[in-house]
Structure formats: C-alpha cells, structure tokens
Amino acid sequence: MDFDLMITSFPKLLGATVVTLKLLSASLFFGLFLGLFFAILRLNKNIFINNFAYGYSYIFRGTPLLVQIFIIYFGLGQIEYLRTTFLWIILKEPYWCAIIAFTLNTGAYTSEILRSAFQTIKPGIIEAGKSLGISNKIIFYKIQIPIAIRQSLPAYGNEIILMMKGTSLASTVTLMDLTGVAKYIISTTFKPIEVFIVAGGIYLFMTFIIHNVIKYLEKKYSFQQ
C-alpha cells in the first residue's frame, strides 16, 4: 500500500469531481424536462405520437451509453452540413457532446419512470378534481404532476445514481472527470488499487449523499404525515 500516493492523488481527484458533478447536474436538469416531455407524449392517445415517444425510450434504453456518446461526438462531426451551422459551436466541444448524450439517455429512463408514475395515479383523484370544476390544465399541473413526482422519487433516485456512474464515460471522449483523472494516475504510476480506493471512495460518498437526500425527500413528501 502506497499511502503517499493516496494522499497526493486525493486533491487531484477531488478537483476532477467538480467536472463529474457539473456533467451530472447539467444532464439531470435537461434530462428531467426531456423525460417529462416524453412521458406526456406517451400518455397521448394519438398512436403516432405515442409510438414516437416509445421508440425514443426504447432506442436509448436498448443501446449502451458508450455508443450514444460515440455517435454524437465522433459521428455527428462527419455531417458536412452540421459543420456550417451554429450547432457546430456546441458539437465540437466534447463537454457539450457528453452532456447531450447523457441528457438523451437519462431523458429516456426518466420518461419511463414518470410515465409509470402518471399511470398509477388513481382515476378517482382526477375525477374529484373535475367534479370540483377545476380546469384540465390545473388538474394536470397542480394534481397530477405533484403526485407523479412523489410516486417516482425512489426510482428517480436510482436513476440519479446510475447517471452519476454513467458520467464516468465522459473520460472516453477526452474529458478529465473523476474516472478520467483516476485512469491517468493509474496509467502513470501503475498503482491501480490505491487510486481505485480513493476514487471509488469519492463515488461512494456521492452515492451515499444522493441516497440520503432522496430518502429525506421521500419522507417529506409522503402522504401519511
């Protein structure tokens, strides 16, 4: 055991954790909106819209995240037309490519989580709202969405942790996130176990925090108080 290496690599890895957290928070933020959008499309009765939303979630849940990042980072640059548009400013940066891939991926999972949450809402609750003369729009925003958020909290907590692990793939497109820096230190010092303990410890700490925050929120928003 090389404790000196563990101590000297800790600040470097902690610095890289900031990149990981930035990637995670950006993709979760955009992914939540995307997920909500597609969950609403899934509830639509129009079969084309419904199938479109289903296809999106099927494709992004059925392929590895690594393929998705590679298609966006290496693949999209190949289209000549894209290079002339303003989109190229975003797509030439690995940072934004990673965020786009993570957003699309987590959006697919989030849409499934929210869809099942919407479907578990008892029809009686919506009928009660209607009989009180509340408009459909308000029923949706003030009744269905809050209940769906509460219902989906445990599953969404898992999704946050999965996404946190997913951000490690940013290191494959030259981003120096926690895993990227850990790999760099391992490949220069050839001491994998020490670095794994430090980097893994940081990841576990983040998992622990996320887990407890979700648990707290679940308790706070539970129906029986």
Added chain:
Amino acid sequence: MELLAFGKTGWGDELFYATLMTIAVSITAMLVGFFFALIFTPLKLSKYKTLNLVGNFYTTVIRGVPELLVIYLFFFGGSGAIMYVASIFGYYEYIEINAFITGSMAIGIISGAYSTEVFRGAIQSIDKGQFEAAKVLGINKFGQFYKIILPQMLRLAIPNLSNVWQITLKDTSLISVTGLVEIMRQSYIAAGSTRDPLFFYSFAAVLYLLLTYVSMKLINKLEARYSRGY
C-alpha cells in the same frame, strides 16, 4: 452497403465475429455473476452480523462505483495481482492475462452484485410456510432447496434477472477500452480506417438493439415456462 460486405473488402464478417464475442463475454460474465451471487446471497441472508456486513459491502461498493473504474482496476491491476500470487509459489516470470478473462471477470463481478440483490429479494419473498412445510414433510435440506425453494425463487427472479442481463449486455461495451475486439472495439477500428464513424457507430447501436430485442423475446418464453401453473 459495400462497407458491410463479408470477406476482405468489407467489415461484415469482422462485425459478425465481434457480435459473437459480445455474446460470449456477456454469457461468461453472467455466469461469473451467478457464481458470485451464489457466494454472497447466503451471506446477505445470514443470521450473523459480520457475514451480513461482508455481503452488504460487496453489493454497496460495486453498485456505487462506475463500471469503467472497476474495469480499469482489473485491466491495470489484474496481471499484477496474479503475478503477486504466483511469486508466493516461486514463479517470477511476467504473466499476461488475456482481455477476455479480465473483461468477463470485471463485468461478472458487477453483474454478480445485481444478481445477488435479485436472489436475495426473491428468496425473501417466498412464503415462510413453504420452508416449514418442507421440513414437516421430512424432506432433507438439499431437496428443500432444489425442489421447493429454487423453482419458486426462479419464477420470481426471472423478470429481474432479465434486467440484470440487459445491464450486463450493455456493460460489455465498456470492455472495449481494454482492447478486446467486441462490437464497440470493432466499430472503433472500422470507423478509424474508413473515416465513417457515423455509419459504424449507428450500426453498432443497431446490433445492440437487436441483441436486447432477441434476448427479451427469449426471456419472455422462459418466464412463461417458469410461471406455468400460475
């Protein structure tokens, strides 16, 4: 389309073998995972606190740390660890483990953590009366487990195990960083030499979709088989 031709001119045969490699790694990893689950599930269900702690440590650490980091640990640390063990027995030559074994061990340990949780959940949801009834009928421990608990447990575990299989199948794409030529690595090579990454990575995505679709269909059949009588 000529890019996908079989033979020397296209990448069809290479990608076909790469797909077989992905399937082989996934199955090996799944079996390694079952082996780990077989060890750690009893530990998690044990009466003793220390054994519980060991089981929980395994599943918590593996499920909380990115897969890529575990693969790097095995990739860079694997041969070192084997050489250390060999040196105890007086063997000092350099040993290189092949990428297939490193990869399927790394993915296997990850999938084992998920399988452990699935089996634990399935065993815990079997009615206590089943254990007691088996005991009362004088069936021995072996028969109790294989004839009574296991068939019921599998029925409950199969839907969740199919999720574990999907996760494992998708995780094998990460082994490409170690140089094992599976779908992802082969697409990377092909994309590099033809300068057509969009086509090859999209094709890789199609291959993965195909694999997940086919395995889904097979698992549904298996599920129907194990839930006959319900």
